[in-house]
Amino acid sequence: MMRAVALALAALVGLGPGLARAETPCRQALALGMDVSASVDAAEYRLQRDGLAHALLDPAVVAAFTALPDAPVTLMIFEWSGYRSQTVLLPWTPIRSRDDLRAAASVLAGPSGPRNENATAIGGAALFAARAFGQVGDCWRKTLDLSGDGKNNDGPTPGMLAQDPRLDGITINGLVIGAGSGTDATRRNAHIGEMVAYFQRHVIRGPGAFTEVALGFEGFEMAMRRKLLREIRVLQFSELASGPR
Template sequence: MRLDMTKHCALTVAKTLSIFCVALFLAAPSSARDFRPALIASTQYNYDPANEVDVELVLAVDISQSMDTEEQEVQRAGYVAALTSREFLDAIQVGPIGRVAVTYMEWGGVDEHFIVADWTVIQDANSATRFANTIAEAPLRQVQRTSIASALEKSVQLVQSNQYQGLRKVIDISGDGPNNQGGSVTEMRDRMVATGVTINGLPLMMKSNKNTWQAMLNLDHYYEDCVIGGPGSFAIPVRSQEGFADAIRMKLVMEIAGLHMPEPDPYFQRVAGREPIRCDLFD
């Protein structure tokens, strides 16, 4: 009798638990019941061969207050000439895919970023001309501060949020002064390089013979020590308006084709032969 009662209680409990579980399942929201299919769908990889490029390149251009109208015009003209040059177009063809994705952003202080020409695939003279014309026709802007740190962070965000799949990801940042807003430039540089990008520099030193602080700072050394980073990174200083277009063209060709200049070369100097720059001098 005692055994039969135990069996009866066990059966009653089992039935009760079964009813309770069914009720929970029916009451659960559809999103919970569909968890496994949704998880599988979210991990599917979407591949579009049209979005595959050799390089994702951000052209990040300084428009801070120290860049006067004439210098901005020279800067714009230099990029337009370089982007439509035969050397640049030939460099694109060197890549295994034969096309690159490029965007042109102007920057100043913290959160002062202006997309002048959005992401565009360049693979021939026509696509390069359309992109360059967008840059040439945009109105000039000028802002007050210089946050290289903020410009680097925004540039990497542009790389991470686009639809392209590049074999290499390059940030090309130009400027005529040190970081003076937005925190430590070296800490930001290191964080951004850790995402897988290469940061190259174009220090503009056209005023170094007139501007005491710029000459004393050695802006090219500052860019080498504090701004550039990642595999194969380099900086090419621009010391005159006349040499601006040539410097940009050389830089773009090296970035697109993944080339390195043979040594010795007058454009390149080894960092090891001088005293390091204090990167936090203006942070």
């Protein structure tokens, strides 16, 4: 199966004898945006950063990222809170090896960035990512992964951006973070249900867009692992054939 995929990829990206090859094809530009607004306390902030770092180094995730090194996933990681509060932790970086992922994970061990204590701007995070996608080449897919535990309360709402051309061609997936382990089951389930409905209706968009759920920040690592495996699966032949057009 992998040999067939590799042959299909070679046929699609090869330009034939006598022609110079263009820049290395990018099969997917993936931006990971983490909510660091006031609802995220210091312990939860650390769980979120460490959870993403561990998820990136999970063997299955590493295998998915590195399955096609000649057409890598290009990764960016940023934090967001208010409408004008976004911090890039990892600029666009092609991921071709485990060492690339280890280097990406290492930035998450660094100091925390600035935080807007009173604002959650999901729409602002989406627009920030849209501008950032303009910095990468003609990737076959552009995917924004937004994690959060609250609704938009600053700047344009995600619903207001439903027809915004700046987000054309970008698939937005969501990771809803439910109430923490100290919350009773009824309240936690109510919060998760409300947030999933909000993300499904207002946040996610594009072909195959989906919402993943973490049971509190303690469950962030496992939820992120599941989410990454869905987002960066190796393309099937039919998708490869239509991708570079």
